[in-house]
Amino acid sequence: MNERTDPQTCRQTRAPRARHPARALFWRLFAINGLVFTAGTFVLALSPATVSSPVLLAEIPVLTVGLALIIAANALLIRKSLAPLDALTTLMRRVDLLRTGDRLTDSGNGDLAQLIGTFNEMLERLEAERSASSAYALAAQEGERQRIARELHDEIGQSLTVALLALKRVVDRAPEELKDELCSAQETVRASLDEVRQVARRLRPGVLEDLGLHSALSALSSDFSQASGIPVTREVDSGLPALSGEVELVLYRIAQEGLTNVARHSHARHVELSLREEKGQLTLRIADDGRGGVRTEGAGIRGMRERALLIGARLTVDSPPGGGTDVRLVVPPHAVKES
Incomplete structure (x- = not known):
């Protein structure tokens, strides 16, 4: 409903309607063309030049120059009116939600100001939504990293530590012909334990917290x-x-x-x-x-x-x-x- 009741006058008044960009642009172009052709008509009416019927060869250059001037003036005015659309298209092609702050400024064209403002508001809304979704995803990622790091340290790390201590006891009681192989296995387990600790440290920077x-x-x-x-x-x-x-x-x-x-x-x-x-x-x-x-x-x-x-x-x-x-x-x- 576009109608509302005024409690003081008990009359129904219509709510103001938002200006439609396409309709405003149509009327602007219509006015530009009308102005150009009206000006051309006045110039022809007030000038001493006349047009015969049929048209004489000497009159053709005059008509050609007049038509060229009308077309050129019309093209320049329309191009100026539609210039913000080119800038808007360029921005649409280069926009990246990871590079914030890229906006189109209003160049004073009132008919396209609403379109430009709406597009900028859309970019702000999309950037805010992207930032919020990224924050949620990265928070979940950090939580998962901490969980994996904790499991690596507390479970796999502890298991490798137990295996390393067991190998040490076996090496101490093993015969000489087996000690070299057992020491090699012991070093492999120790290297694996160091790698697990490094991975856990990269996943969860405990030194940052501590x-x-x-x-x-x-x-x-x-x-x-x-x-x-x-x-x-x-x-x-x-x-x-x-x-x-x-x-x-x-x-x-x-x-x-x-x-x-x-x-x-x-x-x-x-x-x-x-x-x-x-x-x-x-x-x-x-x-x-x-x-x-x-x-x-x-x-x-x-x-x-x-x-x-x-x-x-x-x-x-x-x-x-x-x-x-x-x-x-x-x-x-x-x-x-x-x-």
Whole structure:
């Protein structure tokens, strides 16, 4: 119902209707064409030029020039009116919900302002929904990682420890001809136990919970260098502000994924890992001297972008061919403050 009752006048008044963009655009084009042809008619009526019947050859250039001017004026006015549609189409093609803040500004065309505003509102709604769904999915992922890490540490780790102790007792009582084989088995079990502990530590960074972000990044760098053989130069400001658990986890996971990508794809010889604070803004940087040339973003980089959205941070990846890869995460001041 588009009618409502005014309690004071006891009369029914119609609610104002929203302006329809297509109808408004139709009337705008209609007015432009009408204005152009009306102006052309007045010019012909007031000018000394006349048209004979039949048309003389000398009159044809005059008519041609007049028609060309009318068509050109009409084309320019219509093109100006429809220019925001080109910008809107370009934005539709490049929009990515993992890169927030890409909006179309109103260029003063009143007929398309409602369409532009509606599209921007749709983008804001989709970005909010994407951020909420990503937060839920990543929270579930972290919970599953903690469960698996706990089972690896408490069950498989304990079982391997028991097996290692049993082998030690067997080695102590075994004859000399069997000791070498038993010692080899003992070392295999010990190596498996170390691998299980490393996997559990990657799945659930206990050092982050116990000792904080600074120590966690230090341990992450050491483990990376030990596993990959690539040295890491680490620079972390000692006077970092107090961070919430969510921000610390996002910073740690993005640093972890960035180093993992370096080991898998970059063929680098050196990596720089830094975390600096300036004017309340945190910047995490992972830079390598590898081959660079990252053209398409894989699951790792898109996963980092999803994590960045959780705290309102901005992630950029600069990877010129042959110039290494530079990953930066900039956390705004409002997200740095511990809640």
